[in-house]
Each structure stands twice: as C-alpha cells, then as structure tokens.
Amino acid sequence: MNLEDLKIIVTGAASGMGAHFATRLHEAGAKVAAGDLNAAGLERLPAGIVKRRLDVSQEADVVAFVAAAAAELGGLNALINNAGILKDGLLVKKDRDSGAVSKLALADWQRVLDVNLTGATLMARECIAAMLATNTRPGVIVNISSISRHGNRGQSNYVAAKAAMAANTTTWAHEVGKYGIRVAAVAPGMVETPMTAGMNPKAREALVAKIPVGRIGTPEDIWLAVKLVLECDYVNGRTYDVDGGASMM
Ligand code: NAP
Numbered sequence: 001m002n003l004e005d006l007k008i009i010v011t012g013a014a015s016g017m018g019a020h021f022a023t024r025l026h027e028a029g030a031k032v033a034a035g036d037l038n039a040a041g042l043e044r045l046p047a048g049i050v051k052r053r054l055d056v057s058q059e060a061d062v063v064a065f066v067a068a069a070a071a072e073l074g075g076l077n078a079l080i081n082n083a084g085i086l087k088d089g090l091l092v093k094k095d096r097d098s099g100a101v102s103k104l105a106l107a108d109w110q111r112v113l114d115v116n117l118t119g120a121t122l123m124a125r126e127c128i129a130a131m132l133a134t135n136t137r138p139g140v141i142v143n144i145s146s147i148s149r150h151g152n153r154g155q156s157n158y159v160a161a162k163a164a165m166a167a168n169t170t171t172w173a174h175e176v177g178k179y180g181i182r183v184a185a186v187a188p189g190m191v192e193t194p195m196t197a198g199m200n201p202k203a204r205e206a207l208v209a210k211i212p213v214g215r216i217g218t219p220e221d222i223w224l225a226v227k228l229v230l231e232c233d234y235v236n237g238r239t240y241d242v243d244g245g246a247s248m249m
Contacts, residue, residue: 001138001230004029007073009066011056011123012083013049014041016193017144020219021080021226022049033069036083056083056119057111066126070134077136079127080226081120081165082144086195087112088154109157116161121168124183128176137180142229143169144222145187145239147247162187166239173237182236186225189243191217212245 008025012018013034019041022034026049035054036042042051050072054065070076087108094101124141131139148155149163169185176183190196190207196216208216225242229235241247 001078001140001233003227003230006030006032006078006230007070007075008078008080009033009035009069009076009123009127010080010082011035011054011119013045013051014038016195017188017191017219017222018080018082019045020223021082024223024227031073033065033073035065035069054083056123057114059122062119062122062126066123066130070130075134075136076127076130077139078141078230079123080142080144081123083119083123084116084144084146084161084195085112086155086158088158089156090154091156104156112157113161116158117164120165124168124172128172128179128181131181132179138233139176139179139181140230141172141181141183142226143183143185143239144226145169145185147187147189147241147243149187149239150247169239170237177236182229182233184229184235184237185239186222186229187239187241187243188222189217189241189246191219191222193219207246210246210249211243212249215244217242217244 008030010018010022013022014036022032022045025032026046033050034042034045035052037055039053055061089104091104143165145166146162148159149166152159166185169183173183
C-alpha cells in the first residue's frame with residue numbers, strides 16, 4: 001500500500017517508537033490516529049495527527065477508540081499494534097546472602113499480558129471488524145513483537161506476550177487473508193527509547209558487545225522495517241527480527 005493512502009491507528013504513540021512511526025506516517029501523507037495512555041505525551045506529536053487517550057487493555061476503551069478514529073480519519077485500513085510495557089523479574093529467585101526466595105508477582109505477570117497481548121488482540125479485532133464492516137480492502141495490521149519472543153532471562157511475562165503476538169500474527173493472517181487484509185510483525189532488538197533509557201550501563205555495554213553491527217537500534221531502524229510491511233503487499237503472516245543480528249548469536 002502507498003503510505004499516503006493509509007488511514008492508520010498507531011498505539012503507544014506518545015513515546016519512543018510509536019511517536020516516531022506516527023510522525024513518519026504523517027510526514028508521508030498518511031491520515032494518522034494516535035492512541036496512548038499518556039495523553040500529555042500525545043500532544044507533542046505534530047498537528048494534524050488525531051490524538052486520543054487510549055488504554056489498550058480495556059475492551060470498552062478500544063471499541064470506542066477504534067470507532068472514533070475511523071470516523072475522524074474517514075475510514076480505517078491499517079493498524080500498528082505498538083503499545084507495550086515491561087515489568088521484568090525472575091520467575092523465582094533465591095537471595096545469595098539471606099537465602100530468601102522471592103517470586104514473580106502475579107500482578108506483574110497479568111498486567112504485561114493484559115497490555116502487550118490482550119491489548120494488541122483487542123486492537124486487531126476491532127480494526128479488522130471495522131475494515132470488514134465497511135468492505136475496506138486492502139488492509140494491513142503490523143504487530144510490534146520483540147526478539148525477547150525467543151526467550152529472555154527475567155522476562156517471562158514479556159516473552160510470553162511477545163511470542164504469542166508473533167504466533168497470532170500467523171493465525172490472523174490465515175484467518176483474514178480472504179478479506180484482503182495482511183498481518184505481519186516486526187520484532188525489534190534493543191532500541192533506544194524511554195523504555196530502555198534506564199538500563200544499567202554495564203548491562204548495556206555487555207548487550208552491545210553481542211550485537212554484530214555494534215550498536216543499539218534506533219526508532220528509525222525499526223520504522224524502515226514497519227514501512228516495508230506497510231508498503232509491500234507480499235509481506236504477510238511472518239514476524240521479522242530487526243536487531244542488528246543479535247538474535248542469530
Ligand atoms: P515506550 O517508549 O515506553 O512507549 C510505549 C508507549 O506505550 C508509552 O507511551 C506508554 O505509555 C504506552 N502504553 C503503555 N501501556 C499502554 C496502554 N495500556 N494503552 C495504551 N498505551 C500504553 O516503548 P518503546 O520502546 O517505544 O516500545 C514500543 C513497542 O516496541 C513496545 O511494544 C515494546 O514492547 C516494543 N519493543 C521495544 C524494544 C526496545 O528496546 N525499546 C525492543 C523490542 C520491542 P506510558 O508511558 O504512560 O506507560
């Protein structure tokens with residue numbers, strides 16, 4: 001699809017990659033609706049982008065957001081399912097000194113699943129339903145997964161959500177291809193955004209040392225992959241790692 005023909009929702013658009021995707025799409029002439037929990041952050045996006053508070057984990061919020069966005073954009077043919085959070089922790093941990101055993105909090109497991117998996121699923125459901133109701137085709141859904149989907153220490157909740165998102169990228173592509181809708185996912189490696197800004201410098205150095213291209217990714221690196229998914233009508237059903245080669249190591 002041509003970027004200027006897109007009527008597209010971007011979730012998690014107040015910060016990091018989502019803000020970058022929404023801005024790049026707007027610059028390319030797409031009609032963009034940006035949703036995020038952080039309504040103040042949305043206001044920093046360029047004028048002309050539709051901005052609305054959205055909690056992707058709340059079904060009623062998602063239903064209302066998609067209906068309003070479709071009305072304001074004059075239709076809907078694309079979604080970037082980008083909103084996501086981290087609540088890292090080992091499943092079980094034993095303190096070396098005290099011997100105390102601590103466990104991953106159920107609330108941290110649940111919240112990450114609620115936002116990263118249920119939220120993305122509700123958004124895809126509502127956007128695809130809106131496309132079908134208006135006989136819109138072609139359409140495209142881009143899921144933002146993560147290379148953590150391959151398994152990553154201290155991230156059971158995040159890994160489970162991002163792996164399920166990648167698997168359901170294939171499921172949904174199978175289900176909605178007959179309606180002219182493609183579904184594909186981009187799985188970034190570590191990217192410079194507010195999500196990763198607080199990382200311990202030593203851990204960061206160790207991580208960069210494992211990336212063959214020798215640097216952390218930028219939102220622009222990931223945008224180039226998202227743009228390929230949006231533009232190339234032959235990209236469908238798969239998840240593409242974009243990580244400077246980190247996951248092949
Ligand atoms: P970010 O800078 O933290 O931006 C994420 C945005 O999503 C924030 O504005 C956040 O709002 C919003 N959000 C959180 N919960 C939400 C909810 N329930 N409903 C709507 N919006 C919500 O993160 P990022 O690094 O750009 O990450 C974007 C996506 O890429 C995420 O799905 C992330 O998992 C994925 N990813 C990131 C990396 C990385 O290294 N950065 C790597 C692989 C994959 P608040 O600030 O108010 O929470």
